[in-house]
Amino acid sequence: MLTERQISILKSIIHLYTKYGQPVGSKTLIQESKIAASSATIRNEMVHLEEMGFLKKTHSSSGRIPSITGYRYYVDYLVHPHKVDxxxxxxxxxxxxxxxxxxxxxxxxxxxxxxxxxxxxxxxxxxxIKDSKLTGFRFVPLNERQLMVILVTDKGHVESQNFTLPQQMNPYELEKVVRLFNEELVGKSLIEVFRSLKTDVPELIRQHIRTAENMIGLFDDLFLKAATDxxxxxxxxxxxxxxxxxxxxxxxxxxxxxxxxxxxxxxxxxxxxxxxxxxxxxxxxxxxxxxxxxxxxxxxxxxxxxxxxxxxxxxxxxxxxxxxxxxxxxxxxxxxxxxxxxxxxxx
Structure with a gap:
């Protein structure tokens, strides 16, 4: 248990170290604080605070700086709300x-x-946003072989990712994917969507698309990003x-x-x-x-x-x-x- 004087000294050292960034000695403490005690008394109290683990001494100075224990005590017991500017x-x-x-x-x-x-x-x-529901899913062409895949949730979250079409894939197969996702996934929570992508959806995609694996990996990444913090x-x-x-x-x-x-x-x-x-x-x-x-x-x-x-x-x-x-x-x-x-x- 700290005495009132020790609390005042600890609090003042923390304030001065925060202000100047330099170890605090007894002389500085007397000049900058309102502690009513002699230099000898303050030095003795600083030694006690150091022995109790609230202060520590640096190699390059005779002054002390707060330890983690000192800061912890300060935050837990001495900090008061500061009016925001x-x-x-x-x-x-x-x-x-x-x-x-x-x-x-x-x-x-x-x-x-x-x-x-x-x-x-x-x-x-x-x-x-893990409980968010998928409300929109579409492809936006960027050029002949590149697309942007976009998903939208009911909470206003938008996730997008670019995707290069495999050479073997044609626009008709792409339309099948969009239709499949709208039928099977839109309206479900993102967690349900991600679960479906790990279970039944890959097989459905494979039934319609010859180059399914690349697209399944893309959708995994996209929905995982949308369902995480x-x-x-x-x-x-x-x-x-x-x-x-x-x-x-x-x-x-x-x-x-x-x-x-x-x-x-x-x-x-x-x-x-x-x-x-x-x-x-x-x-x-x-x-x-x-x-x-x-x-x-x-x-x-x-x-x-x-x-x-x-x-x-x-x-x-x-x-x-x-x-x-x-x-x-x-x-x-x-x-x-x-x-x-x-x-x-x-x-």
Whole structure:
């Protein structure tokens, strides 16, 4: 159990380290804080905080910096909501008031704005659309041998992929595929569609098309993409500004992980209610031991749960960043629900 003086010292060191990015010594603490104690007393308390694991000493300075334990205590017990700057709030609302044609555009915009306002890396995970129903399926010719395959769901999600026709395939066979999909798959949920593509649909396609295997693989990829979480990342390069201790190989590994996106849902963790803060080793990935992740799940009626998250240094100003993520949690949910209701009204 920390004493009031120790709490004041820990809180002040975290604020000063966040502000200046330099280890904090007793002299700086006396000059910059309102702690009523002598320099000797403060030094002794800093030693106690270090022994308890809340502070750590760097090799290059006599000052101390917060440890992961110190940050954890600070976030759990000392952080208070920070009033979001009116200009930032206006920027968020204005960006989300723009007309959008797809859900993905809304989710992507939220990541762009959050990264811009914080200069950190923002990650937005769209709401699950696994219960969406397939409402449209068609081919759009691009040239003699290339087509764009497009599917549309009842939730306004659009997925497309280019496809090169095998030499043996003729337009008549293509028409059969479109007719088959409209008869067998339109109106089903994406999960049911994907299941059908693994069971009865391939055999039906083979009955009509000589070069069926290429098309079956294409449809597998297309529907799997549409039935999985949508992830958008903005501000990857911002990591270079607040990760001075990262070597080039570590940065490449982190950038590659984010570029691939496959492991990011695991990094974000379970979609818990409220706002969660993971610090350093709590992210269960050694690449992110110098980072903190603030994430918030948002609910969208009939669409499921998405996540908006902010990845930054462990020394980020937590009060301000938690409050910003909270605003996005609220505004993103409102915008997506309004978008969904507009789709229903226009049916």
């Amino acid at each position: 009116p200009e930032d709030l206006a920027s968020i609302k204005q960006a989300l008031e723009n007309p959008f044609k797809q859900i993905d555009e809304i989710v992507m915009t939220s990541a762009e704005v959050l990264s811009h306002l914080t200069s950190y890396t923002a990650i937005s995970l769209g709401p699950e 949508r992830i958008h990342i903005e501000g990857r390069m911002n990591m270079l500004d607040y990760s001075n201790d990262l070597n080039i190989e570590q940065f490449k590994s982190i950038y590659s992980l984010m570029d691939g996106k496959h492991d990011l849902p695991m990094l974000l963790g379970s979609k818990q209610e409220g706002i969660t803060v993971q610090i350093g080793k709590e992210l269960d990935n050694e690449l992110f031991e110098q980072f903190s992740l603030i994430s918030a799940a948002y609910e969208v009626e009939n669409l499921g749960t998405g996540v908006i998250a902010l990845l930054g240094p462990t020394s980020m100003p937590y009060s301000k960043m938690i409050s910003l993520v909270g605003v996005f949690q609220k505004e993103l949910s409102k915008k997506l629900e309004a978008y969904y209701h507009d789709i229903d009204d226009n049916k």
